[in-house]
Amino acid sequence: MATIGVLIETEDGNVKDTNFGVLTAARGQGDGTIVALMMDGSAEEAKGSLEKYGATKVVQVSVDGADLDASPDLKARALAAAIENFNLDVLLGLASAQGRDLFARLAASMDLPLASDCVALDLAAKTVKKSHFSGKTFATVKMSGSVMLCAVRPNAVEAQEAPAEAAVESFAAAVQDPGLVRVVDVKKETIDNVDLTEAAVIVTGGRPIASADNYKILDECARLLGGATGASRAAVDAGFAPHPMQVGQTGKTVSPRLYIGCGLSGSVQHFAGMKTSKVIVAINTDKDAPIFEKCDYGIIGDLFEVVPVLTEVLKEKL
Numbered sequence: 001m002a003t004i005g006v007l008i009e010t011e012d013g014n015v016k017d018t019n020f021g022v023l024t025a026a027r028g029q030g031d032g033t034i035v036a037l038m039m040d041g042s043a044e045e046a047k048g049s050l051e052k053y054g055a056t057k058v059v060q061v062s063v064d065g066a067d068l069d070a071s072p073d074l075k076a077r078a079l080a081a082a083i084e085n086f087n088l089d090v091l092l093g094l095a096s097a098q099g100r101d102l103f104a105r106l107a108a109s110m111d112l113p114l115a116s117d118c119v120a121l122d123l124a125a126k127t128v129k130k131s132h133f134s135g136k137t138f139a140t141v142k143m144s145g146s147v148m149l150c151a152v153r154p155n156a157v158e159a160q161e162a163p164a165e166a167a168v169e170s171f172a173a174a175v176q177d178p179g180l181v182r183v184v185d186v187k188k189e190t191i192d193n194v195d196l197t198e199a200a201v202i203v204t205g206g207r208p209i210a211s212a213d214n215y216k217i218l219d220e221c222a223r224l225l226g227g228a229t230g231a232s233r234a235a236v237d238a239g240f241a242p243h244p245m246q247v248g249q250t251g252k253t254v255s256p257r258l259y260i261g262c263g264l265s266g267s268v269q270h271f272a273g274m275k276t277s278k279v280i281v282a283i284n285t286d287k288d289a290p291i292f293e294k295c296d297y298g299i300i301g302d303l304f305e306v307v308p309v310l311t312e313v314l315k316e317k318l
């Protein structure tokens with residue numbers, strides 16, 4: 001039976017909600033020990049939320065006197081030391097920008113197999129299902145090696161609570177910084193939006209949105225649902241939205257619980273980025289639009305009429 005580690009990501013010191021789906025994926029797949037590894041934030045503060053989703057140990061990983069955020073290689077080395085110290089058979093984490101970077105360094109430094117963008121896992125069989133070719137296909141991949149490294153697509157596994165008792169520990173890794181790369185500055189996206197790749201709800205506007213200002217109609221609806229606003233490439237190319245909002249083959253890959261597409265034709269390139277959404281709702285004036293073949297619920301109507309009504313209803317109900 002495997003001992004499973006989960007690398008926890010935080011934002012502004014708080015545990016991101018998307019970690020809970022990864023903890024859920026880890027549960028029931030090993031010997032019952034789930035080690036949550038934290039390299040930022042506070043293990044003491046995170047304990048309550050992590051044990052609610054099944055973590056049995058929460059470990060603060062550090063390197064004496066070092067700023068791990070400034071050296072991605074040092075961070076990977078510290079994580080490698082933690083894997084060895086806690087005898088992990090598997091390490092799971094988020095396939096976020098940070099997770100993809102760190103897991104790739106870890107796999108290279110430890111010469112271990114890595115599967116990124118996983119949407120389903122069978123750790124006993126050492127297989128994972130992962131997205132391939134911009135989401136056009138899914139591959140089931142068999143992994144070998146002493147430790148499996150898997151980065152899981154945010155929201156791909158639905159978070160389910162399973163309360164456990166977690167002990168908190170500290171682990172100071174005795175590792176050296178190879179000094180190859182140093183982060184000197186970090187610039188965050190300036191758009192006032194929840195991170196698209198981790199949002200549980202996304203309201204996306206296509207070409208007919210017609211102006212940057214009109215996105216406010218979608219923003220209001222998305223905010224009420226605690227979600228983010230996205231855009232199609234046609235809308236981005238027309239200058240109505242910045243590229244960080246683009247969903248699709250050449251934009252972001254997302255997997256929210258609810259995806260509301262407003263004025264999207266349903267192109268394969270757009271679907272490449274959002275087809276693993278749990279529920280897809282389409283609003284389109286054309287009853288023959290291809291998107292109606294691919295959605296769970298379709299509304300034939302003008303987004304400028306439908307979305308404001310939806311927003312008013314949400315205001316009443318929420």
Ligand SMILES: Cc1cc2nc3c(=O)[nH]c(=O)nc-3n(C[C@H](O)[C@H](O)[C@H](O)COP(=O)(O)OP(=O)(O)OC[C@H]3O[C@@H](n4cnc5c(N)ncnc54)[C@H](O)[C@@H]3O)c2cc1C
Nearest residue numbers: 206207208232233234248249250251263264265284285303
């Ligand atoms: C290599 C490559 C990569 C690409 N990558 C991406 C990508 O990452 N993301 C992406 O989105 N696209 C991508 N594209 C572009 C893609 O092929 C489509 O052109 C694009 O997705 C179309 O955007 P759209 O659905 O917003 O616009 P349109 O195709 O113009 O569709 C608009 C839809 O809105 C409906 N409509 C019109 N008015 C209203 C209204 N008032 N209310 C409701 N519905 C209305 C219309 O009936 C129509 O179905 C890529 C293309 C290529 C070749």
